[in-house]
Amino acid sequence: NAGVMQNPRHLVRRRGQEARLRCSPMKGHSHVYWYRQLPEEGLKFMVYLQKENIIDESGMPKERFSAEFPKEGPSILRIQQVVRGDSAAYFCASSPAYRSYNEQFFGPGTRLTVL
Amino acid sequence: QKEVEQDPGPLSVPEGAIVSLNCTYSNSAFQYFMWYRQYSRKGPELLMYTYSSGNKEDGRFTAQVDKSSKYISLFIRDSQPSDSATYLCAMSASSNTGKLIFGQGTTLQVKP
Numbered sequence: 590n591a592g593v594m595q596n597p598r599h600l601v602r603r604r605g606q607e608a609r610l611r612c613s614p615m616k617g618h619s620h621v622y623w624y625r626q627l628p629e630e631g632l633k634f635m636v637y638l639q640k641e642n643i644i645d646e647s648g649m650p651k652e653r654f655s656a657e658f659p660k661e662g663p664s665i666l667r668i669q670q671v672v673r674g675d676s677a678a679y680f681c682a683s684s685p686a687y688r689s690y691n692e693q694f695f696g697p698g699t700r701l702t703v704l
Numbered sequence: 705q706k707e708v709e710q711d712p713g714p715l716s717v718p719e720g721a722i723v724s725l726n727c728t729y730s731n732s733a734f735q736y737f738m739w740y741r742q743y744s745r746k747g748p749e750l751l752m753y754t755y756s757s758g759n760k761e762d763g764r765f766t767a768q769v770d771k772s773s774k775y776i777s778l779f780i781r782d783s784q785p786s787d788s789a790t791y792l793c794a795m796s797a798s799s800n801t802g803k804l805i806f807g808q809g810t811t812l813q814v815k816p
Contacts, residue, residue, distance in 0.1 A: 593747070622802055629712070631792060631806035632748070645803055680747055690802040691736045691794075695747035 593696035614683030710807030727793035
């Protein structure tokens with residue numbers, strides 16, 4: 590059973606470009622969560638999605654950031670007009686619907702570098 | 705003040721030592737407590753999951769929760785060099801919000 594998959598693992602963008610981060614949850618998992626980890630800091634919750642629904646986006650910056658989890662395909666975290674402060678590791682996690690949503694399984698992360 | 709405080713370390717111990725890792729928190733609504741292990745450049749791995757106060761043991765790992773003191777601990781017995789990693793505590797007020805609040809993480813090094 591494959592774990593949570595994220596791609597790309599490393600992404601380099603110049604200021605002003607767009608970044609698209611993809612996450613495929615574990616098989617059978619219908620809940621997806623995105624977290625951001627800045628250097629020397631813990632993980633910060635960004636957004637919780639179920640298929641075709643955003644459940645909680647309280648941790649998402651108000652501008653430039655958006656997330657989706659379509660009926661088919663991976664979840665996408667999109668950052669428009671990236672700035673240097675967006676450089677971080679972005680982790681996706683998933684959980685099955687039949688277990689506590691706190692038991693989250695994390696992917697390997699995407700490390701975004703903004704030049 | 706951060707909701708969850710965790711000493712970043714680093715903590716260095718000899719192989720075979722008992723390791724104690726701790727977190728304090730300020731939000732009395734937290735009821736679910738998790739410990740994750742994160743190796744360098746990898747994603748966090750769930751180690752322990754506990755609800756409310758008490759102890760939970762799994763192999764060499766013991767998680768302890770004291771809600772009256774807002775204090776949680778992870779003990780590692782017979783520590784091994786392979787335990788060298790960053791340990792993150794995480795907390796939640798509910799089982800169905802999906803929003804985990806993480807501590808900063810403690811870096812542990814176990815020397816052979």
